[in-house]
Amino acid sequence: MIGDLPREDHVPHSIDEDFSALPLRPLADAALARARALGATHADFRFERVRSGSWRLRDAKPASSSDTTDLGYAVRVVHGGTWGFASGVDLTMDAAARVAAQAVAMAKLSAKVIQAAGSDERVELADEPVYADRTWVSAYDVNPFSVPDGEKVALLTDWSERLLRAEGVAHVDASLLVVQENKFYADTAGTSTTQQRVRLHPQLTAVAVDPDSGEFDSMRTLGPPAGRGWEYLTGTGWDWDRELAEIPELLAEKMRAPTVDPGVYDLVVDPSNLWLTIHESIGHATELDRALGYEAAYAGTSFATFDQLGKLRYGSELMNVTGDRTAEHGLATVGYDDEGVAGQSWDLVRDGVLVGYQLDRRTARLTGFDRSNGCAFADSPSHVPVQRMANVSLLPAPGGPSTEELISGVERGIYVVGDRSWSIDMQRYNFQFTQQRAYVIRNGRLRGQVRDVAYQGTTPEFWGSLGAVGGPQTYVLGGAFNCGKAQPGQVASVSHGCPSALFHGVNILNTTQEAGR
Template identity: 45%
Template sequence: MPLERNGPSGKDMAVNQSTSVNKLALADAALANAKRLGASYADIRINRYRLQAVSTRERQIQNVSSGQNFGFGVRVLYNGTWGFAASPLVTSDEVQRVTREAIEIAKANAKFNKRRFVMVDAPKVEATWKSSFKKDPFEVPTDDMVQFLLKLNESALAVRGVNFVNSSMAWVNEQKFLATSDGSRIEQYLIRGNPSFSVTAVNRSTGDFQSRNSFREAQSIGYEVIEENDWMKEAEQAGEEAVMKLSARSVEPGKYDLVLHPSHLFLTIHESVGHPTELDRALLWEANYAGTSFLTPDKTGKLQFGSKIVNFIADRTEPLGLATVGFDDEGVKAQEWHIVKDGVFVDWQTTRDLAPLIGKKTSYGCLHADSWGSVPFPRMPNISLEPSKNDVSTEELVADVKNGIMIHGRGSYSIDQQRYNFQFGGQTFWEIKNGKITGMLRDVAYQSRTTDFWGACDGLGGRSTYEVPGSFNDGKGQPGQSNAVSHGCPVARFRNINVLNTSAGGDAN
């Protein structure tokens, strides 16, 4: 839908700002000034961010908070060098001043920057976009949220042996306006939610304690996630499993076949697939925060990353995905593309200035900033493992395992600076013997190398086993920024993986 010059109006518009700021007029002035001062490209983001969070413990309210911030940032490309400046004072005079400051920063950067950036083209876009949700959580009374969490706590505490329970929910609303010197003018309205809980059981005679976290992860979703799911039943089940972990048998180290549930596997995907395929890491532009990558551009289309059934799709359009948008922060339309196809590593995450470095003529739209005051830079899209074309069930995957372990939930993890050698724990571990789940284990962590691990994948669940878990907090950059991202996946089976017993060095669960 084209933008009108007098800005959006009406409750059903993609962006509902409680301000009289004329964003289009401010953007036109900033971009004209940047061009007059010699910028070959410029963009301005005028954004409002809202946050609401509630947390409880047992029968007490721990915290209720809400807040918002509003401001703008101007980015310029001057003589092949980037400059950026921002301000919370959204006025005409301040926009002009900040634009001049961005130019001056670019000039200062040019003295030390040997690299000259070139951008691929992007189509001119005039559009509004709204993320998919049924009920806006910012229209839900806070007391309704509090009462729901306290009721959930009671469900967990009703389980004999449960001693503690924490629960919370956090909601984020991004209202984003972008204008570029290419002529794009884009409004976006995004909602993300992260309800969660943790249940703990204690054996007071031994001092042992075990926890089970909630079964769901953050998603791009509205308050319907609360109203349409049986959270009370899940809290009760989590309490029962926390108690079971106290008496579970400690695992014998060795080689096992693993059947990994999406609530666990998404984190392994994030660390071993998502981060190493960030092109800026492979080019050594990003190193201090979480390292570089074992992948390099010369391996594109050549490296056998996994078995032939392994296909990873980078997707900024995936329903429920936390990194799903209409357009990225330089106006590139959201899209999907293969990162790994039939087991072969085939492509990267790119932006408009990264794409030319690997011979691409278009960007995949991976530029993002976590605030109007943050420098936009390459961030991870949703990266998801395709399910089997046949609707294979979890039971079918388990049935072909003689000696294995099924793992649910995210736990401890460790991965090296090139995203190659890793170790992952989980929430619950279930022994598989001769095709049947026979009971719970504990003290489990598995260890592998990225290509060995994905090469050992020989079974994928079908669409009915597919889920889209994600994380609100993917850190990167200096100063650090946080990105929200999801990794859809089915249940998956991996053969002959090294399993450790973590009890000697402390419980990793």
């Protein structure tokens, strides 16, 4: 299990004093008391401060930077079996009470609309234990916001200049995104939690240009975004020096590489690529609101409908996937979600069969689950919590093979590394993925890079072709800062851990030939 993988020690932190000094409890008490007095059967109060920073360089010269803070609070109620929601920024008790009254008024208005539509569906929430005065802080050593901006820019400049000095590298883009998220939550059941999360995403892209033909290509670092601190950029968790030293030669080889011959190949997928396939074909497909049809307008529903729970053959028997809100350094790791549900880990796919979904409290109660698994999240104080993805991860095989051993067993295949572009249909069924670089495998050995590679399939077919899963030594926690969902749109960060894996008989496309059709 993920929890059995090696973990790193980190310095424990406390909640920032300036956040704790805000009138969190008095505001919550005023809002919840007002909602209760107006007849709400449930009310929750959420105060957020989200600080986001970005630094971008072009060819080792600063191009842009930003440092913004979103601060405010929201009140959500269930009144008359209907949701109501409102938010505010005025930090007075009277204002918090008014926001609660607005949420109740919104619920009453929504009830009229629902009744006019002929629906008798009522909002009910799955039970959750009460957590009083709980505090949780994510795993990091050095808060990136405590590092002077000049030091951040100096590091990105140094990394950029290393790449620019290499022969064949014409341009370099560098960026660093940093977020510190503070949340205080309280509800009428008695739960109250205070949390602090830090995450960051460093990234460099080297561009090569052939001066004769004008042909160009690029290669990006594989270091994933992570729920870590500044130490992630200075030696803990990823070997940036080694990767930066390797990129120029790898990019030069890519520029010289022949185009791929399309056909059916065995496919070895590196974790730096497979995480995105997991995200699109498993992560989104096992969100229960999609499976029930509640999330249909933005990026679709799901082929993994609720009637197939416990029956759907999602993939081969080697496929074991968990949803996890507890993975150390995971981007979707929390102590408690935005409905006061404690973080937990659970099975989504076991031995290749669909056995679980990602739930919030409403969908859990609606479908007969005893409890939510903590997948409610809002990206700002002005947005209502929606069901969002946990860290969805493919488990490694205990004692399983290395990536080199997976490759050694392939006679005719392709090895893909790094994510690039993707396409998947609205039901998370038909897909196509490309990569940063791809290698031909012949008789168990890598025979050099090829270009224009995309692998294509359907979700059950692809995962059904899973022939071998790498061991824990191949496991990497990848992820993204920018998973979008809902209307109005919200953005969430999420991680996906996975080992290297071997898939048999996968359809490989030549993207240049496909584009020309």
